[in-house]
Amino acid sequence: MLLEIENLRASIEGKEILKGINLNIPSGEVHAIMGPNGSGKSTLSSIIAGKDGYDISGSIRLDGQEILDWEPEIRSRAGIFLAFQYPVELPGVGLSSFLRACVNERRKYLGEPELDASAFLALMREKAAMVELSQELIRRPVNQGFSGGEKKRNEIFQMAMLEPRMAILDETDSGLDIDALRIVAEGVNKLRHAQRSMLVITHYQRLLEYIIPDRVHVLMDGAIVMSGDRTLALTLEEKGYDWIRAEQEVSS
Amino acid sequence: MTNTEMMTKFPHLGQASDKHLTHEPPDFRHEDWKYTHFPQFQQYKIQLPSALSQDDRTPLSVPKIPLGDDTWIVVVKNGVIQPNLSQLPDPSSGISIRSLTEADVQHSEESGLPFGALAMKHGHYFSQWAMAQHAAGLFIDVKKDVVAQKPLLIQTINEITEAKQVLPCHHVVRLAPHSSLTLSEILEGDGAGMSLSVYEIHVGIGANLKHNQLQLWANSQECIQQVLVAQERESQYAHFAYCSGGKKVRNQLTVSQEGQMAHTELTGLVLPGRNEHLDNQTLMRHISPNCSSRQRYRSLVGHEGTSVFNGKVYVDPAAQKTDAYQHHASLLMHESAVSNAKPELEIYADDVKCSHGATTGMLDAGEVHYMRSRGLSEIQARLMLQEAFVRDLLESLPVESLRSWCLNHCVERLHDLNRLTD
Ligand SMILES: Nc1ncnc2c1ncn2[C@@H]1O[C@H](COP(=O)(O)OP(=O)(O)O)[C@@H](O)[C@H]1O
Ligand SMILES: [Mg+2]
Numbered sequence: 001m002l003l004e005i006e007n008l009r010a011s012i013e014g015k016e017i018l019k020g021i022n023l024n025i026p027s028g029e030v031h032a033i034m035g036p037n038g039s040g041k042s043t044l045s046s047i048i049a050g051k052d053g054y055d056i057s058g059s060i061r062l063d064g065q066e067i068l069d070w071e072p073e074i075r076s077r078a079g080i081f082l083a084f085q086y087p088v089e090l091p092g093v094g095l096s097s098f099l100r101a102c103v104n105e106r107r108k109y110l111g112e113p114e115l116d117a118s119a120f121l122a123l124m125r126e127k128a129a130m131v132e133l134s135q136e137l138i139r140r141p142v143n144q145g146f147s148g149g150e151k152k153r154n155e156i157f158q159m160a161m162l163e164p165r166m167a168i169l170d171e172t173d174s175g176l177d178i179d180a181l182r183i184v185a186e187g188v189n190k191l192r193h194a195q196r197s198m199l200v201i202t203h204y205q206r207l208l209e210y211i212i213p214d215r216v217h218v219l220m221d222g223a224i225v226m227s228g229d230r231t232l233a234l235t236l237e238e239k240g241y242d243w244i245r246a247e248q249e250v251s252s
Numbered sequence: 253m254t255n256t257e258m259m260t261k262f263p264h265l266g267q268a269s270d271k272h273l274t275h276e277p278p279d280f281r282h283e284d285w286k287y288t289h290f291p292q293f294q295q296y297k298i299q300l301p302s303a304l305s306q307d308d309r310t311p312l313s314v315p316k317i318p319l320g321d322d323t324w325i326v327v328v329k330n331g332v333i334q335p336n337l338s339q340l341p342d343p344s345s346g347i348s349i350r351s352l353t354e355a356d357v358q359h360s361e362e363s364g365l366p367f368g369a370l371a372m373k374h375g376h377y378f379s380q381w382a383m384a385q386h387a388a389g390l391f392i393d394v395k396k397d398v399v400a401q402k403p404l405l406i407q408t409i410n411e412i413t414e415a416k417q418v419l420p421c422h423h424v425v426r427l428a429p430h431s432s433l434t435l436s437e438i439l440e441g442d443g444a445g446m447s448l449s450v451y452e453i454h455v456g457i458g459a460n461l462k463h464n465q466l467q468l469w470a471n472s473q474e475c476i477q478q479v480l481v482a483q484e485r486e487s488q489y490a491h492f493a494y495c496s497g498g499k500k501v502r503n504q505l506t507v508s509q510e511g512q513m514a515h516t517e518l519t520g521l522v523l524p525g526r527n528e529h530l531d532n533q534t535l536m537r538h539i540s541p542n543c544s545s546r547q548r549y550r551s552l553v554g555h556e557g558t559s560v561f562n563g564k565v566y567v568d569p570a571a572q573k574t575d576a577y578q579h580h581a582s583l584l585m586h587e588s589a590v591s592n593a594k595p596e597l598e599i600y601a602d603d604v605k606c607s608h609g610a611t612t613g614m615l616d617a618g619e620v621h622y623m624r625s626r627g628l629s630e631i632q633a634r635l636m637l638q639e640a641f642v643r644d645l646l647e648s649l650p651v652e653s654l655r656s657w658c659l660n661h662c663v664e665r666l667h668d669l670n671r672l673t674d
Binding site: 075084090093105141 | 618619624626629640
């Protein structure tokens with residue numbers, strides 16, 4: 001199992017946000033999490049990536065290793081990647097020098113030699129083309145002056161550069177028009193790999209028409225209340241979250 | 253020293269106008285000296301440059317700056333030019349550099365641009381005090397229409413061993429009409445004394461002076477400096493200040509645009525560390541119409557360091573169509589870091605464009621977290637953000653080799669400041 005989440009609970013300022021999450025993602029699979037606003041999707045992804053400030057219990061294992069006490073940079077170097085729902089602007093920090101440092105940290109962790117300037121440049125050109133990110137954007141500071149869509153494409157570009165084991169996409173589709181959505185989805189699909197798993201968080205079914213998930217989970221009020229194959233996303237789209245609430249009441 | 257005594261020494265100056273001419277150094281009650289004052293100044297002993305041998309052949313630790321042969325270099329130790337360590341321009345270049353002498357002073361009076369006039373008109377207490385001591389220094393004279401073929405670098409090394417000793421210097425720079433020069437200075441040293449320097453700079457009609465000062469004082473040293481600039485019409489003056497340290501440093505930059513269409517560019521980067529207090533003050537005097545100025549200052553303040561910035565812009569009723577801009581940003585590396593920044597705008601003309609802004613704060617936690625989540629350690633992330641904060645200002649340093657040297661120095665300095673913070 002590539003990622004195992006077991007009875008994960010998280011609270012902030014005394015308020016419980018995640019209420020015992022269990023989730024297993026085998027290597028090579030793409031899982032989707034859907035859920036209404038405020039259900040805890042971003043909290044779950046932030047906690048996997050190592051954001052502090054939460055009271056946490058339970059377990060998160062990557063390839064069998066407990067990662068809850070690892071610093072965010074160690075998790076990243078070990079192969080966890082989070083595409084932020086709201087990517088951050090880094091004033092004055094050039095995208096290419098930033099990414100070169102990041103890529104080399106990951107390579108050092110894996111025992112691979114660092115990339116020299118020209119090898120890095122070639123890699124960057126190739127991956128940028130994949131998400132149709134212009135050379136002009138690459139020369140700018142990270143996300144500075146980027147449009148909403150460009151920021152999201154930049155997240156997928158960075159994911160392509162870092163070649164993670166476990167990629168989490170937090171509402172990467174929100175704020176994208178249909179063309180941008182297609183570009184992002186095609187980029188993601190090219191990165192599907194037997195040694196790489198993905199967790200795609202979305203609010204809408206639309207993205208899952210492009211990125212076909214192996215499993216779909218529904219997160220409501222801090223707990224996974226239903227799991228199924230890709231048809232669950234369609235049913236959910238059709239019947240809405242109230243249907244799940246009704247189902248839950250019946251079963252309880 | 254009293255008012256009268258000063259007048260006796262500089263009889264040609266006439267009535268000095270100002271409130272600064274008091275018997276005692278200004279203390280915290282004086283608005284301009286609120287954060288930075290030197291209460292024991294009157295007990296300081298004067299160390300005059302002439303007390304040192306003219307031919308000091310002891311090896312100097314002149315920092316190795318890869319400037320190549322394409323630079324004129326003047327090494328000045330404790331106020332005295334070291335000819336054997338310098339590469340001075342030859343007389344045919346139209347640029348002369350020498351020690352200020354009594355003869356120069358006499359000649360300047362005859363020429364109608366007397367030395368000391370700017371200092372007595374706009375100088376603060378310490379500058380006027382230095383003048384009264386007959387402080388000597390360099391006289392840099394660029395002839396009419398001469399465009400300097402190489403940049404000039406002055407390396408100043410002040411080794412005033414004892415605390416409460418002060419080395420006063422008075423430098424004069426004259427650019428005749430339509431001449432141009434890039435003048436860079438590296439100021440550093442050892443010991444515990446104070447460097448007190450007054451610069452009188454005259455930029456003639458259509459002349460262009462790029463003036464870069466890199467102050468690398470040790471954290472035992474004190475410095476008071478005032479750079480006084482008079483710009484004639486259509487002239488350009490650009491000042492770049494890099495202040496990497498010092499126990500207590502007070503830099504004052506006073507620029508008067510005395511003719512139309514003059515442009516002034518003031519840039520400063522200040523990096524005080526622990527128990528260091530670096531104060532930069534500017535006074536931009538817009539007294540002629542159709543002139544512009546642009547001020548950009550940034551302070552990156554380490555653990556228990558203090559930065560002060562006070563930027564005054566004065567726009568005279570006559571200075572219509574003035575375009576003045578000022579911005580100051582400080583980045584505090586720790587809760588114990590202090591930054592006092594104050595813009596002061598006095599605008600008496602109505603058809604002007606004046607804008608100013610100031611920001612202060614610590615690194616954004618969200619930015620640091622984003623970078624860490626891509627694999628950078630906390631310190632790598634901080635350094636990268638700090639370097640980005642300073643890099644953009646360093647672009648204003650016009651000499652390429654000096655710029656990359658300065659960037660390296662700055663990055664090393666940031667490493668030190670971060671180490672202290674942890
Ligand atoms: N820093 C925080 N402090 C307090 N409450 C928070 C914080 N972050 C998130 N929450 C709350 O936790 C719940 C889940 O938020 P979030 O994970 O962002 O939901 P989603 O991504 O599913 O929309 C919401 O009720 C939100 O208000
Ligand atoms: Mg969210």
